[in-house]
Amino acid sequence: MVSPDNQNAPPNTNRAKISDSEVVLRRVLRDAPQDLWLDTIRRTRSDAHNGLIYWMLSQPECDFAIAAHAFYRSNPVFHVDNPQPLTLRPGPAHIFALVLVNWDTGFFRTHNLKVEPVDVHPRILTRLNQKMLVHPRGTLPFQIPKELLQPKGGVPAQVPSRLSPDDAPHLWPIYADLGLQVPDTAPGIQRRVDKAKDLLRKIGIVKE
Numbered sequence: 001m002v003s004p005d006n007q008n009a010p011p012n013t014n015r016a017k018i019s020d021s022e023v024v025l026r027r028v029l030r031d032a033p034q035d036l037w038l039d040t041i042r043r044t045r046s047d048a049h050n051g052l053i054y055w056m057l058s059q060p061e062c063d064f065a066i067a068a069h070a071f072y073r074s075n076p077v078f079h080v081d082n083p084q085p086l087t088l089r090p091g092p093a094h095i096f097a098l099v100l101v102n103w104d105t106g107f108f109r110t111h112n113l114k115v116e117p118v119d120v121h122p123r124i125l126t127r128l129n130q131k132m133l134v135h136p137r138g139t140l141p142f143q144i145p146k147e148l149l150q151p152k153g154g155v156p157a158q159v160p161s162r163l164s165p166d167d168a169p170h171l172w173p174i175y176a177d178l179g180l181q182v183p184d185t186a187p188g189i190q191r192r193v194d195k196a197k198d199l200l201r202k203i204g205i206v207k208e
Helices: 020-030 034-042 047-057 064-073 076-081 095-104 122-133 172-177 189-202
Strands: none
16 A cells, blocks of 8 residues: 555655766666676665665666565564555655565566575564564555565576676775775775785784
8 A cells, every 4th residue: 555645746856966976886787787786785884875776676677686685674574563554656765665666566576686694684584474474464554575575586696706896996986985885995906915914914923
């Protein structure tokens, strides 16, 4: 069920401006395999990345595993404990609603990638399913598809080093600028030097 309160609302002209780095990243992802999409959403750290996640979830090619990761990072247990009708036009601040609304319109039917514990912690998955047992079907103002409650299938994502933000010189600065989780040092000689120093410190050859 969705709330009709904003059904005829005009486009939001006050939406947050997209940074240049995010514009570039979106262009990269458009031509990249879904493996990199899943790898990217796993690197998000906070609500500051909801705009990027919103964009991913709004693309018809978005794999189910990406939607599942987004769904579980939106704290579905909270939404089940505090049920509210879904907004009809969810924005970046409404990832939980966006996943369910888009599912109802036919998104996320491609499921080539595996949903792994890094995407959905088994304890959270169990807790959500336990919560759903006390809510008979139709008693919540929204429906969570069984595919999200019991994600199965797919193969683990594999990102080649030439596309890995950790190792690709053309990608690391983009991810670092956006605050996505990547090594502190850019790939190259300096990172190798830093790793060597860390190793020497660990074995006691170099002191702090």
